[in-house]
Amino acid sequence: MTLPPPLFSFTLLLGGGIITGWYAESWLPLIHLFLLVILVLLLGRRPRQAPKLTGMLLFFALGLSLGAREARIYSQGWAVVQNQAPLIRIVGTVTKPPSPWRNGSRFYLRVERLNGEDLTTTPLPQWEVFSESPQTNEYGQRLDLTGRGFGAPTKQVTAWTRARITCGFFVRGTPRLCGSGEVNPCWRLANQLRRQLLAVGEKTLTPEAAAGLHGMLLGVREDNLPVSTFERVGILHLLSVSGLHLLFWLGLFWGIGKIFRLPDPLLAGLAVPVISLFILMAGAGAPVLRAGIMALLALGGELVQRPTRASWRLVAAAGGIMLLRPLEIFAPGFWLSFAACTGIIMLYPRWEQVVARSSLSFFLKPLLFSCAAQLMVLPLTIKWFGGFSLLAPLSNLILVPLGGFAVQLGLLAALIGVVYLPAAMLLNAGNNLLIQFFLKMIALFDQWPGYISLPPWPWMTVVAFYVIIGILTWGMEVNPINKRRRIPLFYLLLTLGLIGLLATGYFLVEAAQPQVRVVFFDVGQGDAALITVPGGYHLLIDGGEARGYTEEIKPYLQEQGIRRLDLVIVTHPHEDHLGGVVRLLEDRQIQVDQVLTSGMPHTTNLYRKFLELLLERKIPLREGVRGTTLRLGPVDGVVLHPPAGYLQGVDSELNNNSLVLLLRYGGIRLLLTGDVEKAGEATMIRAYGESLRANLLKVGHHGSSTSTGEDWLAQVAPEIAVISVGAGNSFGHPSPATLSRLTAGGTVVYRTDQHGRLTAYLKNSRIGRRTKIMVKRGVN
Numbered sequence: 001m002t003l004p005p006p007l008f009s010f011t012l013l014l015g016g017g018i019i020t021g022w023y024a025e026s027w028l029p030l031i032h033l034f035l036l037v038i039l040v041l042l043l044g045r046r047p048r049q050a051p052k053l054t055g056m057l058l059f060f061a062l063g064l065s066l067g068a069r070e071a072r073i074y075s076q077g078w079a080v081v082q083n084q085a086p087l088i089r090i091v092g093t094v095t096k097p098p099s100p101w102r103n104g105s106r107f108y109l110r111v112e113r114l115n116g117e118d119l120t121t122t123p124l125p126q127w128e129v130f131s132e133s134p135q136t137n138e139y140g141q142r143l144d145l146t147g148r149g150f151g152a153p154t155k156q157v158t159a160w161t162r163a164r165i166t167c168g169f170f171v172r173g174t175p176r177l178c179g180s181g182e183v184n185p186c187w188r189l190a191n192q193l194r195r196q197l198l199a200v201g202e203k204t205l206t207p208e209a210a211a212g213l214h215g216m217l218l219g220v221r222e223d224n225l226p227v228s229t230f231e232r233v234g235i236l237h238l239l240s241v242s243g244l245h246l247l248f249w250l251g252l253f254w255g256i257g258k259i260f261r262l263p264d265p266l267l268a269g270l271a272v273p274v275i276s277l278f279i280l281m282a283g284a285g286a287p288v289l290r291a292g293i294m295a296l297l298a299l300g301g302e303l304v305q306r307p308t309r310a311s312w313r314l315v316a317a318a319g320g321i322m323l324l325r326p327l328e329i330f331a332p333g334f335w336l337s338f339a340a341c342t343g344i345i346m347l348y349p350r351w352e353q354v355v356a357r358s359s360l361s362f363f364l365k366p367l368l369f370s371c372a373a374q375l376m377v378l379p380l381t382i383k384w385f386g387g388f389s390l391l392a393p394l395s396n397l398i399l400v401p402l403g404g405f406a407v408q409l410g411l412l413a414a415l416i417g418v419v420y421l422p423a424a425m426l427l428n429a430g431n432n433l434l435i436q437f438f439l440k441m442i443a444l445f446d447q448w449p450g451y452i453s454l455p456p457w458p459w460m461t462v463v464a465f466y467v468i469i470g471i472l473t474w475g476m477e478v479n480p481i482n483k484r485r486r487i488p489l490f491y492l493l494l495t496l497g498l499i500g501l502l503a504t505g506y507f508l509v510e511a512a513q514p515q516v517r518v519v520f521f522d523v524g525q526g527d528a529a530l531i532t533v534p535g536g537y538h539l540l541i542d543g544g545e546a547r548g549y550t551e552e553i554k555p556y557l558q559e560q561g562i563r564r565l566d567l568v569i570v571t572h573p574h575e576d577h578l579g580g581v582v583r584l585l586e587d588r589q590i591q592v593d594q595v596l597t598s599g600m601p602h603t604t605n606l607y608r609k610f611l612e613l614l615l616e617r618k619i620p621l622r623e624g625v626r627g628t629t630l631r632l633g634p635v636d637g638v639v640l641h642p643p644a645g646y647l648q649g650v651d652s653e654l655n656n657n658s659l660v661l662l663l664r665y666g667g668i669r670l671l672l673t674g675d676v677e678k679a680g681e682a683t684m685i686r687a688y689g690e691s692l693r694a695n696l697l698k699v700g701h702h703g704s705s706t707s708t709g710e711d712w713l714a715q716v717a718p719e720i721a722v723i724s725v726g727a728g729n730s731f732g733h734p735s736p737a738t739l740s741r742l743t744a745g746g747t748v749v750y751r752t753d754q755h756g757r758l759t760a761y762l763k764n765s766r767i768g769r770r771t772k773i774m775v776k777r778g779v780n
Contacts, residue, residue, distance in 0.1 A: 006052060007312060010059040011319040017063020018070075018326045023155065025071035028064060035061055066326040070164075077125035077166030078153045080114065089146045090114055090169070093181025095126060097191055098135040100223055105135040108165065109143065110181070126164050131171040139191035140183040144176040145169070150547050157330035158555065168547065190280035193418075194218060197281075200417030201410065204428040209435040213410040215239045216403055217248075218282055226442070228563055228589060231385065233445045234374070234392025235399050242287035242337055244400070246295060248407045249278050268299045275299075286321055286334035290341070293317040310345045314338065332384045336377050343376030344369065350473055370396040375469065379462040382454050386561010391450040399441060406434045453536055456561055515763035516635060516665045518696075519556065522752040523548030525702065525726030525733070526576035529672065530556070531663070535633035538562055541569045541661070541672055543580025549587070552757070553580060557590060564591040566632060569624070571659045571674030573602035573610070582606060585613040592619050596630070598642050598659040599623035624659050626687070637663040640692075641676060641684050655701060656680040662694065668762050668773055669693065671716060673700040673707075681712040692716050695773055696760060699723045699742070703734020703751075713745055720748050720760070720775060727753040750775055 024031060035057050042053050096108035109129045112119060119125070129145065137143060151160075151167035160166075198220065201210045207224060214220040219241040221227060230236045237244065253274050257267045279292040294313040301308040318338060321328050328334045348369050355364045370393040381388045389395070409431045417424025457465075521528040523544025530553070531539040543549050557563075570578055584590055595614060601607070614621050622628075628639040641660035650656045658674030671694035676684075681700070684692060697718035700707035702725040721742050725733045734751065742749050750758050755777040762773050 006055065007315050007319075009056055011315050011322075013056050013060040014063040014066075014319055014322050015329050017060040017065075018067040018322055018329055019063075021064040021067025021069075022071050022157070022327070022330075023067075025068040025075075028068045031064060032061060063322070063326075066322070070161075070327050073123065073164060074153075074161060074166070076121045077164070080111075080119060080121060080125055081149055081151075081167050086148055087146065087172070088115055088149060089144070090127070091142065091144050091178065092124075092127070093183060094137050094139055094141050094143065095183070097139050097195065098131075098137055099220070100134075101130055103134070104130070104132040106130050107135065107137060108163070109145075109169070112142075112181070123164070125166045127167055127169045128160065128165050129169045129171060129175075131175065133174070135175065137175070137177075138195070140180050140188050141177060142179045142181040144178050145171050146173055147171040151551065157327055159331075162325070162327045162331055168550075186276075187280055190277055193277070194281045196418045197411075197414040200414045200421065200424050201428075203421065204413065204417060204425045205410075205432050205435070208439065209432045212435050212439055213406065213431075216245070216407050217410060217414075219245075219285075219288075223586075223588060226439070228591065229442055229446045231563070232389060232451045233395045233399070233442055234389035235395055235403075235442070237336070237340070238400065238403055240287050240333055240337075241282040241285065243291035243294070243341070244404070245282070245407070246275065246278060246288065246291040248404055249274065249411065250295070252408050252411055265303060268302050271299055272296060284325070286325070286328040286331050287337035289321045289324065289328075290314075290317045290334075290337050293320045294341075314341055314345060332380070335380055339376040339380055340373040343372035343374070347376065347469070347473055348372040366397055367393060370394075370400075376466075379457055379465040382561075383457045383459070383462055384559070384561070386456050386563075387451060387453040389451045391445055391448060395445050399438065399445070402434075402438050402441065406431060406438055409434065453561065456559070515761055516668075518670065518760040518762070520698070520722050520724055520750075520752060520758040520760070521548065521552045521556070522757045523552050523580065523724070525729045525731070526580070527571070527674070527698075527702075527724045528553055528577075528580055529698065529724075531632075531635070532560075532562075533633045533635045533665075537566045537632040537635075538564065539567045539569065539632060540565050540581075540584075542571055542577040542674070543568075543582075543584055545576055545579040546583040547580075549580035549583040553584070554587065554589070556757075562590070564593070566593050567630065568592050568595045569659060569661065570595065570597045570610075571672075572598060572600060572654045572657065573604070573607045574654060574675065575604070575606055577674070578606060578610060582610050582613065585610070585617060585619075588617075592617070594620040594622060596622045596624045596628075596659070598646075598657055599625065600642065600646060600654060600657045602654065624661075635663055635665045637661055640688060641680055643683065643687075647679060647683060650679040652677055652706070658700070660684065662692075665762050668695050670696045670698075671718070672698045675701040675707075677701055677704070677706045678709045678712070681707070681709055685711055685715055688715075690715060694718055696720045696722065697747075699734070699738070701733075702726075702729075702731070703738045704731070705735035705737050708738045708741060710741055713741055713747075717745065718742075718747050720750065720773065722758055722760075722775075723749065723751045723753075725751060725753045729753075748775075750777075 020031070021028065039054065039057050090109070090111050091113035092109040092111040094107055095110050098105035098107040107129055109127050111125050111127055127149070147170045149167050149169050198214055198218070201213050205213060211222040211225040214222065215225045216238050219239060221239065225239070227236070227239060230239055250271060253271060254267060257270070262270075275292050275295050279288055282288040294310075294317045297308055297313045297316060321334065351368045351372060352365055355361045355368065358364060374392045374396070378388050409427060413424040413427035413431060416427065515534065517532040519530045519532075521530070521544065524547075526544030526548055527542040528544040528548055529541045531541070533539070540553075543553060568581060568584075570581055585592065624639040625642055625644045626639060630637045638661075639659060640662055642657040646657050647653065655675040656677050656679045658676040658680065660674060660676055660680070661672045663670040663672070671692065677700065692715045694716050695718065697716055697720070699721050703723040723734050739749065752758060758775055758777060760773055760775045
């Protein structure tokens with residue numbers, strides 16, 4: 001199963017060039033000059049290898065250009081957004097139809113006019129639009145909207161960046177339809193068919209079954225779809241449209257063709273537009289592009305009677321994706337999809353040979369097929385999701401065929417339903433029971449033990465893992481260096497691989513050793529902090545505004561593999577503290593065990609929505625007032641404020657009745673104060689005096705002049721102070737007077753508007769039993 005060396009090396013260099021070009025776009029001329037010099041030197045020494053060396057450098061240069069182009073497009077998009085008024089008016093064309101968001105919708109819009117002026121940038125910027133009311137806009141419709149933009153430029157490649165989304169846009173009022181824009185007719189056809197297929201499912205299935213079918217059929221993530229359960233069971237790939245889904249579609253297409261006795265060459269030719277349409281309907285993400293390109297190459301080889309190796313098609317698909325959508329190389333889905341295929345193409349055939357003569361081979365081969373894919377994605381799953389399922393091979397063996405049958409039956413019903421709905425209702429009557437049974441089986445697997453949470457692996461460990469897999473798979477057969485004979489060197493290579501894995505153990509030990517990590521998120525003008533405690537406990541205190549959760553908190557939780565919060569604390573119900581928590585509850589991707597608030601009510605729709613979500617999701621709600629205690633592993637805490645009767649007759653009652661929490665870990669004390677102001681501070685000084693002393697203080701009310709008084713600081717005497725505040729906010733936070741009081745006492749001050757995300761580490765000292773605290777800026 002050898003690869004053609006130029007194809008593999010050219011693809012590898014193309015990807016390396018894209019990554020370099022994205023991060024070093026401003027240095028592109030110098031990098032090209034450096035490559036030219038390198039090429040001249042190499043050709044002078046190795047003239048016989050001139051074609052190969054030239055091709056390699058050209059592919060790297062092509063990758064550089066593609067990555068730099070994406071960086072320029074991103075920068076141009078932000079140049080349009082900057083220096084705009086808070087309320088702006090845009091006109092643009094819908095490029096992705098609406099999907100559910102809260103009680104409203106979200107969709108992509110290509111912006112063509114901004115505040116009455118036509119945009120001339122090429123390509124035109126795309127924004128993601130959020131509307132609080134449901135929208136039924138279709139692909140290609142032109143809309144006139146008023147609202148405010150949000151977001152911030154970053155070099156981190158996110159889902160927005162990969163889709164060339166510059167920023168978000170909150171709509172105010174109702175979008176106005178103003179005709180149709182210019183769009184690709186193929187995309188229009190794909191979106192129309194997609195909408196019709198989904199409509200059939202909505203009309204003929206229960207909401208739960210429809211969500212399951214649409215998730216597996218086209219990757220639609222509806223609110224009532226138990227995505228986290230799919231992940232824990234190890235079958236999340238069923239919701240990420242890829243080769244398996246394409247197999248479902250082609251299986252149905254080929255089966256219908258055989259019913260009509262169509263010859264294979266004709267079926268192969270007709271399959272080309274079917275595959276192309278499927279790619280467009282599924283959104284042309286990395287996994288479906290990989291599957292589609294490999295299928296088209298395989299069909300092309302059959303049509304010209306020159307079959308290609310699966311490994312060659314895999315590498316060609318990687319190159320094709322990077323040419324079509326360069327930034328997909330940063331997507332976890334890209335790597336997971338290719339890792340699973342590599343296991344099936346490269347590992348499974350060798351494993352199959354081992355059990356070929358066994359009497360149990362009929363039962364072992366399907367299990368080995370599943371294990372080969374799961375083994376290759378395992379290190380990446382731990383890296384990005386912080387755990388893996390031991391049940392994944394078994395669950396895939398049972399659930400994938402069951403889900404596949406439901407998808408094919410649902411697809412057949414949807415296609416028939418577009419023409420004649422009663423026939424679809426008849427087919428889906430049975431399919432509804434099948435999907436319900438499938439979902440119950442998933443829930444049953446979820447109840448079994450087997451999901452293991454681990455600290456995310458560093459890249460060195462991931463690479464060492466793959467090296468060892470390669471050595472164990474190929475080293476026994478042939479010398480991986482000279483390809484001629486078995487060698488004792490195999491054992492040396494295996495030893496080196498194990499040493500490499502052990503060397504990276506330092507990073508795992510650092511991540512796994514008992515310590516408390518406190519992350520102060522950069523959520524703009526708001527508060528949000530996550531406390532991670534040894535034993536796998538996680539405590540979230542406030543969530544900023546809604547966009548703070550979407551842009552900061554959710555990506556961090558995903559990176560760290562955090563899927564459960566033991567406790568969420570809402571210090572008070574202002575939007576800049578509660579909005580992100582409401583969004584977290586609406587998102588339904590994170591399990592929340594319980595919520596603690598001060599009990600101080602509010603009259604806003606946001607607070608009412610918060611209570612409704614708690615009731616709907618059956619999450620226990622506790623009230624925390626003075627004396628309430630909590631314990632998470634080695635960390636204990638006590639609520640210092642508000643008093644049981646709350647403070648009455650003071651300014652800013654909601655702020656002054658913020659829940660104030662004192663946490664203790666070893667010799668370290670953390671004081672988290674919400675938006676409490678001087679009236680609340682005075683109450684705590686009278687009640688606790690010097691017992692308020694803390695090593696780290698989360699400064700109240702974003703550093704406002706109405707908080708953090710001299711008497712308060714005299715009692716707390718913090719070594720470190722953290723101010724969560726938005727850059728350039730209209731309130732003038734933090735107050736110069738507050739900053740002066742903090743620095744006058746020798747306190748080291750950190751600010752999220754200047755330092756970004758802040759992470760405080762509390763760990764046992766290696767000498768003695770003291771506990772130390774260390775703050776790092778902008779890290780995970």
